Amino acid sequence: MNSEIAAGILQSTLAMATPLLIAAQGETVVQKAGIVNVGLDGMMLVGAFAATLITRSTHSPLLGICAGAAAALCLALLAAGFTVKLSANQVVVGVVINLLAIGLTGTIYRKLFGVTGTSLITESLPKFANVTILTPFAIVLTFGVLWWLYRTRAGLELRACGEQPTAAEASGVSVPRTRLLAMLFGGLMAGVAGAFLSVGDGNTFVENMTDGRGFIALAIVTSGRWNPVGGLVAALVFGLAQALQFQGQALGLKLPYQIFVALPYLVTLCVLTLGSTRSLAPAALGRPYRKAS
């Protein structure tokens, strides 16, 4: 393999892995608090769109990223209102959030830019050594989340909400409040991850541009076994697989590219299947919490 191709693969692996990693670290915190955010993909999509809109009018990708994070935050707040406040089923709310995001971004996009798509090219983040600032950010985030979850009191309390919500509440932790904050953090990160796609690595928005990356981030959290560092490894594997989809031909691989699409999912399923039956998932994951009254 010549070094040019290797460099190309490394570069696109990092570009592919960055948004996955950012979204996955947000989701790790959310899941550790006991919530599955199936609406992650929708939040990323809204983040990507808001980032493009604001970058287009302010010419500042950084402001765009903030806008993306804020937009996804609003969606997360909506989702949390249903899952945390009303104890509605988390999977339902997540699916609906995805629908809502596709509808909102699609409708506004077509309204503003027409079906043919007048040019929506915007500035994008500057790159140093072919990566944007968000790639180191994702790595710092990983270790930040690791440290926060396992070395701080707040992290311990958050994990308690995901493992033993009743016990957490008994020891004075507000489960709804903790879960709400976790959701908001997850939303922020989803927004940044989405914005990376539209104004970080890319320079435009296209409909449905997340293309299921939110679901991949969910897969990463699972195959990383709810550990931020595990998530980092998984994100790199998924990123590499995505990079190989595009670079496989340059390598002269005769394999159909769908194998690279499918492989990480297959690996994740195998990890789940062959892993210990004692699930490493937070014990109360996905269960609505209701205060005993």
Next chain:
Amino acid sequence: MSTESLPPISLSGKLKLWRAGLAALGYAAGFVVLLTVTFLLLGVAPKEGLVGLWTGAFGDAQSGRWYPISETLLETTPLLLTGLGVGVAWRTGLFSIGGEGQLLMGALAATALVKPLQNLPAPLVTLTMLITGTLAGAFWGLIAGWLKVRRNVQEVISTIMLNYLALSLVQYAVSIGGPLQEPNSPAMQSSAFPDSLLFARLLPQTLTDGIGTRLHSGVILAFLCVPVIAIFLHFTVSGFGMKVVGQNAEAARTARFDVDKLRLKAMAISGGLCGLAGVIQLLGVSGRLYSNFSPGWGFTAIPVALLGGLSPLGTLFSALFFGALTAGSGNLARFSGVSSVLISILQAVAVLAVVGIRAWRAKAKGGEAA
């Protein structure tokens, strides 16, 4: 916005019906308000928008009713079957989002049969395709069920992987040079099936002034699944067991229900219905498999099933509602420039309203939310 399935309240049947009717009316009124507001926001005259939506779904006296109604039924069909499927799993407490993958596996398996069986009589091939597709969907559902039962893997997570695996398989099969791709074609699609395999068209063209409608006999098959699943859920031991497991798996175990077996069964039935949806769509509408075969029926199935209160009859009504919205918004997009993705917003808000109201009422009563 048809049925209202709240947790059973100790009211006389008549009063309950009254309340359900009132609730349905309330939801319907709310929906019209929602539509009006959405149209205003998008700068479409609300009356024009509402009429456009209605005409697209049900037609008018002037341009005829058969064609729009046939389109509504056509759009309803895949949502109905996948909605029934998702409903069976969710009733059993399995929050599967794997309908999409199961549908694709059904379509893929059926397509794979066409060439090897080309020398058999057509009706036999069609029947084999229907059965194989259903079994393939059931198998895909069973994988998630097995992972849940034996390996304690959450179905939400495993079905996501299975969806992508199925999508990759379909895309590989119809990719350039793939095993099922149409030879010498630049498109990512299978060869068109022989007409003899396809479902017959139901409506004579005389009804629609010579405009061909797409309503096919597979639609009947889909609608027949409603009573079949309803009878299964309400009048069989397994159906009852599933309900018990869904309400409280631990209690069901204590009461000597075979929880694992019921969960596996539910996932198989759920997957089978979704697989069947794939084959029916294949044989009734597209006539071939292609890379973006499903526009997300398996995902929309979840709101459909939920709005229908996870009951087969309710799912029928909500699938009709979603089907009418889809057909109507297609028409709306043609004349008002309002994009058809608009319905995603409407569907989302409609479901959020119903889920929110239900959860709020359940919370007020201190019971379990749907």
